[in-house]
Amino acid sequence: MFTPDEREQLRAQLSSAAQSDPRLTGAAHLGSAALGRQDGWSDIDLALCLSRDAAFEDIVGDWTERLYRCGAVTHLDVRRGAILYRVFLLENTLQIDISFWPAADFRATGEKFKLIFGTPNHPSPTPPPAAGDLIGMAWLYALHVRSALARNRLLQAEYMLSGMRNETLSLACLRHGLVAIQGRGLDDLPHDLRERLPRCFPHSLAADRLRSCFRAATHLLLEEIEHADSPLAAKLRGPLVELCDSSSPRDGRTRGTP
Numbered sequence: 001m002f003t004p005d006e007r008e009q010l011r012a013q014l015s016s017a018a019q020s021d022p023r024l025t026g027a028a029h030l031g032s033a034a035l036g037r038q039d040g041w042s043d044i045d046l047a048l049c050l051s052r053d054a055a056f057e058d059i060v061g062d063w064t065e066r067l068y069r070c071g072a073v074t075h076l077d078v079r080r081g082a083i084l085y086r087v088f089l090l091e092n093t094l095q096i097d098i099s100f101w102p103a104a105d106f107r108a109t110g111e112k113f114k115l116i117f118g119t120p121n122h123p124s125p126t127p128p129p130a131a132g133d134l135i136g137m138a139w140l141y142a143l144h145v146r147s148a149l150a151r152n153r154l155l156q157a158e159y160m161l162s163g164m165r166n167e168t169l170s171l172a173c174l175r176h177g178l179v180a181i182q183g184r185g186l187d188d189l190p191h192d193l194r195e196r197l198p199r200c201f202p203h204s205l206a207a208d209r210l211r212s213c214f215r216a217a218t219h220l221l222l223e224e225i226e227h228a229d230s231p232l233a234a235k236l237r238g239p240l241v242e243l244c245d246s247s248s249p250r251d252g253r254t255r256g257t258p
Helices: 004-020 056-069 131-150 154-175 191-200 207-228 230-245
Strands: 024-030 044-050 072-080 083-090 095-102 113-117
Touching: 004 024, 004 044, 004 095, 004 113, 044 056, 056 072, 056 083, 056 095, 131 154, 131 207, 131 230, 154 191, 154 207, 191 207, 207 230
Parallel strands: 044 095
Antiparallel strands: 024 044, 024 113, 072 083, 083 095
């Protein structure tokens, strides 16, 4: 396990290396370090701005070799348009995200951006997820919860229920002005809402328990849709209730409302 001191020493080394690399025209801290909010579990998140005439693959390759010399054991690539995020896992469990930004894209996309050097472009905040998209994914997951339960495919039902619940909770975060991606705002939801959430989490794979949680999650989803789009909630209420009612096998249907 890494220590905060080890992490910060490595962060300083990487920042210094970025400033010494003539192919880079800027760098910035992203994540918690940009706000000075690191704790014992924080990672390193460094954005590198490539000069316009730099060879992208050469820089990525050189920095990848550098991270493996620092103790990386593997990495994962995530792309956001022209930006490559290369996520490294070190042997001491430290995560290091090195992102490679074309000069035209180097900018703050949110508050977690602290310039190390260079001149970024005008900030362009990343928009939060659209409520309509979250609603659509939630009812799509709900369809598959119903069919999985009706087929007695309980592991699949739990998987789909988790997806439905997560979209619903993202919708709640959006309503309360919290970060609505990757569960980052969930622990900041109002206490009364968080108190109700255990009913949406099955403590077993028993079919009856999964159906009970499905009803609770459906009730919560309908409440959040009502806040986001009341006319749509009126249209979806009947079909969503019917999904719960028809989730039992054909020979043992139990009817009711969330």
